[in-house]
Amino acid sequence: MVLVYSDDEKNMLELIAKAKDVSKELDEKATAVVFDTDDESLAKKYIMHGADRVFMVKTGLNTFKGEEYTDAMEKILEETNEEVVIVGSTKNGKELASRLAAKLDTGCVIDCINLYVKDGKLTTERVVYSGNAIAVERFNSKPAVVTIPPKVFDPLPEDESRAGEVIKKEVKVDRYPSRIVDVKEMKTGEVNVEDAEIIVSCGRGFKKKEDIQLVEELAKVLRGTTGCSRPIAADLKWLSEDHWIGLSGHKVKPKLYIAVGISGQIQHIAGMRDSDVVVAINKDPEALIFKSADYGIVGDLYEVLPKLTNAVKEKMS
Amino acid sequence: MNIVVCAKQVIDVSEIKVDPSTKKPVLQGVPLKISDIDKNAVEEAIRIKEKHGGKVTVLTVSSSDAKERVKELLAMGADEAVIVSAPENADYDVVSKLLAAAIKKIGDYDIVLGGEASIDLFSGQMGPRLAGLLGIPQITYARKVDAEKDKVVAERDVGDVVVTMESPYPVLITVTKEINEPRLPSLMQILASANKPINEWSMESLGVKELTPKMETVEVKGVSMERKNIVYQDDVDEAVEKLVDSLAKEGVLR
Ligand SMILES: Cc1cc2nc3c(=O)[nH]c(=O)nc-3n(C[C@H](O)[C@H](O)[C@H](O)COP(=O)(O)OP(=O)(O)OC[C@H]3O[C@@H](n4cnc5c(N)ncnc54)[C@H](O)[C@@H]3O)c2cc1C
Numbered sequence: 001m002v003l004v005y006s007d008d009e010k011n012m013l014e015l016i017a018k019a020k021d022v023s024k025e026l027d028e029k030a031t032a033v034v035f036d037t038d039d040e041s042l043a044k045k046y047i048m049h050g051a052d053r054v055f056m057v058k059t060g061l062n063t064f065k066g067e068e069y070t071d072a073m074e075k076i077l078e079e080t081n082e083e084v085v086i087v088g089s090t091k092n093g094k095e096l097a098s099r100l101a102a103k104l105d106t107g108c109v110i111d112c113i114n115l116y117v118k119d120g121k122l123t124t125e126r127v128v129y130s131g132n133a134i135a136v137e138r139f140n141s142k143p144a145v146v147t148i149p150p151k152v153f154d155p156l157p158e159d160e161s162r163a164g165e166v167i168k169k170e171v172k173v174d175r176y177p178s179r180i181v182d183v184k185e186m187k188t189g190e191v192n193v194e195d196a197e198i199i200v201s202c203g204r205g206f207k208k209k210e211d212i213q214l215v216e217e218l219a220k221v222l223r224g225t226t227g228c229s230r231p232i233a234a235d236l237k238w239l240s241e242d243h244w245i246g247l248s249g250h251k252v253k254p255k256l257y258i259a260v261g262i263s264g265q266i267q268h269i270a271g272m273r274d275s276d277v278v279v280a281i282n283k284d285p286e287a288l289i290f291k292s293a294d295y296g297i298v299g300d301l302y303e304v305l306p307k308l309t310n311a312v313k314e315k316m317s
Numbered sequence: 318m319n320i321v322v323c324a325k326q327v328i329d330v331s332e333i334k335v336d337p338s339t340k341k342p343v344l345q346g347v348p349l350k351i352s353d354i355d356k357n358a359v360e361e362a363i364r365i366k367e368k369h370g371g372k373v374t375v376l377t378v379s380s381s382d383a384k385e386r387v388k389e390l391l392a393m394g395a396d397e398a399v400i401v402s403a404p405e406n407a408d409y410d411v412v413s414k415l416l417a418a419a420i421k422k423i424g425d426y427d428i429v430l431g432g433e434a435s436i437d438l439f440s441g442q443m444g445p446r447l448a449g450l451l452g453i454p455q456i457t458y459a460r461k462v463d464a465e466k467d468k469v470v471a472e473r474d475v476g477d478v479v480v481t482m483e484s485p486y487p488v489l490i491t492v493t494k495e496i497n498e499p500r501l502p503s504l505m506q507i508l509a510s511a512n513k514p515i516n517e518w519s520m521e522s523l524g525v526k527e528l529t530p531k532m533e534t535v536e537v538k539g540v541s542m543e544r545k546n547i548v549y550q551d552d553v554d555e556a557v558e559k560l561v562d563s564l565a566k567e568g569v570l571r
């Protein structure tokens with residue numbers, strides 16, 4: 001049996017598909033967990049996408065909290081004895097999976113990009129050394145706990161004829177003395193860099209927030225999306241975090257990736273190395289980004305960008 | 318306020334070369350350093366100590382000699398270091414148990430600090446694992462920490478939401494890279510730190526019996542990235558023209 005949980009609904013559908021795939025090899029079934037909601041349509045949705053069972057679990061909390069949700073998962077596992085636990089690699093999911101693995105005295109692999117059974121053992125692949133390598137590891141303990149990021153696997157198509165069980169459960173969790181004081185929604189631009197075919201990204205080479213407009217103009221002409229390096233989103237907060245590309249941000253694989261005023265540190269490359277064509281614009285001829293680029297222009301972005309935007313506009317008309 | 322900072326010695330990932338024939342990363346001879354974000358954790362610990370007094374102990378589990386690197390953290394302002402020698406194939410389970418055993422031996426602690434993720438493996442697994450073993454609350458991805466007398470208030474950066482958490486002590490907190498700017502020790506501080514204690518503890522001295530890793534590494538595969546590396550350095554107008562022509566040929570301008 002494979003147990004699946006993510007606090008991200010879309011991610012959940014992808015994980016259920018993978019759970020079905022893995023459980024086929026183990027000749028077992030996929031159980032989805034949802035926490036603290038009365039919304040049965042959600043459970044139905046998961047069933048239509050492949051879940052054999054959905055546990056609707058009430059913990060008495062109204063939002064995710066790592067310690068308590070770990071406890072709840074542990075209690076569910078005591079009862080169901082699943083061999084594999086798949087958790088969505090959101091920040092919440094990662095802290096849940098890790099703590100859970102400690103409690104269950106078992107192995108855990110974060111951010112798997114592949115998961116399969118080989119020689120009777122659950123085997124995982126994950127990116128290590130900032131994108132320089134892929135580690136293939138296997139579990140010698142049970143249950144195997146893994147996390148899988150969004151968009152690694154495709155969900156199964158919705159099938160209304162699929163049947164599954166919905167089981168409601170109250171779980172008494174141990175309460176920890178920490179508490180959530182406030183939850184602030186961050187403004188997001190509803191940008192989806194992961195699906196973008198063309199991305200124009202900006203880095204610290206830009207002197208002020210207003211100048212980002214130069215990137216947005218080029219992106220618009222290319223019918224693409226704006227992206228950025230970590231400092232632009234995390235330190236300077238000039239763009240929301242959904243633009244952030246790299247090891248700790250979004251992983252993208254567009255047809256065309258244009259990096260402007262980005263030095264090309266390995267943690268940035270880790271997020272865009274699967275792009276088809278990479279272009280770099282940087283005033284420093286020694287910038288690392290040129291090593292990871294197909295085409296580069298050495299020059300001041302303030303001069304290059306307006307000219308490039310114009311030239312592209314002409315070419316495309 | 319007594320603080321234990323978990324800091325990991327890692328290979329400098331930006332110095333990894335790829336063997337052109339096997340396409341595998343060459344890990345031998347790559348320089349070692351303290352994982353970047355762990356320095357943010359040390360910095361945060363020192364700031365809390367400056368406010369409340371107490372002691373900052375840096376703790377590392379390492380299978381290679383970590384003394385030189387740990388000295389940098391003492392120079393920054395940590396008071397004492399503990400190095401636990403780990404077996405060669407230590408996985409997260411093994412290392413977390415050694416960290417937990419060492420923290421219990423250190424004893425009196427209010428905060429355990431670590432990085433949101435290590436620069437080589439980038440899991441964000443160790444912090445919550447350790448909190449689970451110690452049975453204490455955890456606050457991960459903290460981008461702001463306010464340590465008060467009997468509780469800590471921290472902002473967790475969860476992407477599209479920021480969650481403010483509050484916890485009494487003891488608590489484990491992992492910090493993001495943006496939380497602060499780690500200080501660079503002066504020559505004076507480097508010299509003055511020479512006498513600070515570095516304790517080297519073995520597994521046996523921690524009373525930890527043999528630990529069997531839960532994970533087994535089957536293989537470390539290379540990932541190659543082939544790029545054309547065509548760079549236009551000449552006149553900007555000409556460069557732009559050539560670039561647009563190339564992009565049109567690549568079929569990406571549509
Ligand atoms: C654990 C960890 C995780 C990380 N995760 C990520 C991540 O997910 N994504 C990420 O991006 N980074 C990440 N980083 C940070 C990364 O190491 C770099 O610090 C970051 O990518 C640098 O951003 P940058 O290229 O925008 O800025 P800089 O490195 O400051 O580069 C700015 C570039 O702009 C150029 N420039 C300046 N002025 C001009 C001009 N007028 N015209 C043209 N060029 C100009 C400069 O030559 C320079 O190359 C991470 C770091 C760590 C330690």
Ligand SMILES: Nc1ncnc2c1ncn2[C@@H]1O[C@H](COP(=O)(O)O)[C@@H](O)[C@H]1O
Pocket residue numbers: 323324325326352354355358376377378379412416430431432433434435436438439440441442443444
């Ligand atoms: N061997 C180690 N010794 C001390 N601390 C560690 C070790 N490994 C990981 N950590 C801590 O755990 C954090 C997260 O690491 P990781 O789970 O590998 O991403 C690091 O930033 C360190 O604070």
